Amino acid sequence: MKQKRFLIIAGGFLLLFLVFIPSVHADSGQTYEVGTDSLNVRSAPAHSAEVIGQLNDGDRLVVFDKAFGWVQTYYYGQVAWVASDYLFAVNGVTSVNQKEITVTADEVRLRTGPGTQHNILGYASSGDTYTMVKTSNKWNKIILNDGSVAWIASWLTDTSGSNHPAESSENNNHATKQSGGSLAGYNIVLDPGHGGKDPGAIGIGGTFEKGIIMDTADNVAKQLRDAGATVILTRKDDYFIPLEERVRISNAYNTHAFISLHYNAYPSLAINGVSTYFHSGGDDRVLASEIQSAIAQKVPLKDRGVMQKGYHVLRENNDLSVLIELGFITNPYDLDTVRTAEYHNNVAEGVVEGLKNYFNE
Ligand SMILES: [Zn+2]
Structure with a gap:
């Protein structure tokens, strides 16, 4: 079954790069963009497999299959595998969600990737404006004047489209909250x-x-999928999966x-309610708060608030x-409630709303 599908697709398409993808592959698989240079393309999903090519930052590929930590695509007509660590899902984000950002501090570093571990390309100053094409975990991908791309920390930029955020923040915030309702482009591991x-x-x-x-x-x-997110489940049915594997899946994507x-x-029947845990503080704590308050508003159970704890899946x-x-x-009350379809529905709404509030703030 799988082999057959591969052959049909492999015969039809020789190249995997940007120009050929949007119309031809639209229904065949998810498009991803490479977020690093010199990403190896291999003949099989293993670091020991033969390297058959390389991809660079900004290259795009279409994924036809996934094995934990690897995605299957085609490279010059050949079945090829790429580690998924540096791939970003593209859901039409570049064309639909382009917005203007304004830098709000001086000597802000422009980097080659979304994180402080990436190399510095240059600096931006307060008041500089750029077109943002993507946002990834608190980093914005922007287009520089020469047409090249760079990443900038989102907390040092303003996306309200105004150079005077203090004067018009209220109106703009309302607009942002309403229009920024989509989770398109976000990869959520459940x-x-x-x-x-x-x-x-x-x-x-x-x-x-x-x-x-x-x-x-x-x-x-x-x-989450209805809201546009790409969802990866660590387990889809009733089978055992070690904690280490759950973390590995999260870290691999x-x-x-x-x-x-x-x-x-x-042990005491009287204890009840909903709580959300974080481990490291900072962003984790903010997300925990957003999700906890969104769920607490939608379900009748007691709101136990957010708490810090070193659970393996958070700590690692x-x-x-x-x-x-x-x-x-x-x-007894919690159990009766949590068994209802309505409860699952309300929790799902809370998780979606919490994520939206976090990512679109
Ligand atoms: Zn448990």
Whole structure:
């Protein structure tokens, strides 16, 4: 089945680069853009496989299959695999969401990639304006005057389109909130806790955490996709997956946010409510707050707030990451509530809204 599809596609298309992609491949697979130079193209999904070519920053490819940490594309007509670490999903972002940004500080570094580990290309000054073509985990990709691209920290820029943000921030913020409602271009790793031999918490009547979680995760995944996000699930069914593997999946993709979903248990039946955990503070804490408050507004369970804890999937994660405890299955009221479709729906709405508020602020 798979082989056949490969042959048909391989015969049809010889090149994978930008100019050929938009019309021809539109329905065949997701388009990704390379975010680094000298990215190896290999004959198989392994670092030991033969290198058959290289891609550079800004090159695009279409993905036809995924194995954890690798994507399958075509390179000059040949089946090829590329590590997914430096790939950014392209969902028409460059044409639809172009906006003007204004630099709000002096001597702001322009870099080759989205993060302080990337090389410095030059500097921008307060009041400089650029066209932003993409945003990735608090970094903006901008077009310089010579047509080349660079990345700039989003917290040192203003996207309201005004050089006087203080005077008009209220109106502009409203406009931004309403029009910036999409999660297109964001890669979200959803991590339904436990599974298989690990039932997670066991609640009243022998209810397993791992089962309720899957219903919740399916709903959250659907609503995230409806909002335009690319969703990667660490597990799709009732099977065991180690914590290390969950983190590896998050770190292997260009993940904009990792969200682990759980239900809680406690020896005392009286303990109840929803809480969101972060590990490292900073951005993680901000996202945890956005998600917690969005969910708390939509569900009838007690709001236990955000908390810091060194969960493995947060502690070892290189990406923005939070863990949500969606209620106590040892509390009769919580358990009755969290088993309903309405609850899963409300949680999903809360997660989507929290992410939108975080990324589009
Ligand atoms: Zn759990």
